[in-house]
Amino acid sequence: MTRRFLDRITVFPSVLDRRRGRLVAGSIVVPCALGRTGQTRTKREGDGATPVGSFALGQVFYRSDQLSRPRTGLPLRATRQSDGWCDDPGDRRYNRRVTLPVPSSHEMLWREDRVYDVVVDIAWNRGPIRRGRGSAIFLHLARPGFEPTAGCVAVDRAVIARLLAAIGPRTRIVIHG
Secondary structure (H helix, E strand, O other): OOOOOOOEEEEEEOOOOOOEEEEEEOOEEEEEEOEOOOEEOOOOOOOOOEEOEEEEEEEEEEOOOOOOOOOOOOOEEEOOOOEEEEOOOOOOOOOOEEEOOOOOOEEEOOOOOOOOOEEEEEOOOOOOOOOOOOOOOEEEEOOHHHOOEOOOEEEOHHHHHHHHHHOOOOOEEEEOO
16 A cells, blocks of 8 residues: 655745744644745845745655654655755855765754754755755754744754654645745
8 A cells, every 4th residue: 555645735934923934734733933034936045035935855864863763755864974965056066965074165964953853855946956046945853942044944843753754755845925
């Protein structure tokens, strides 16, 4: 029997604070943190905004020293200390996972603040990748108090396992502005 995954995750920004929102995935309805400057249809590298649109979900990265292998229909990869994500528009590896060290600007996927203990790659700025249009847009774990992100969508650690189990290769995330 084929396992049934959700077709869509929907993110609605709050009308009171566009840096926060509500994520709806089937029967899962949870608060989420969004970009520090709200949402945008014209994403640029470093603008702090969450891109508006409908996006595929890519690989899930998780810290195996912090949690057991998540159940999901998406491809999984245990994060290594040498994993990074290139955010340098001048680098040919822009908006891709890289093995550290690299001389160009990047984010570390192995972080001490634990917000990247689970990371789902939101396939923003793919096919083709346009330099300077934004990189490293993820669904990840929220900081205490749902502090704004640099452009990602972040949810509470307590719901991530349920959310991952509900999503698969055809699930799209729809982010409203």
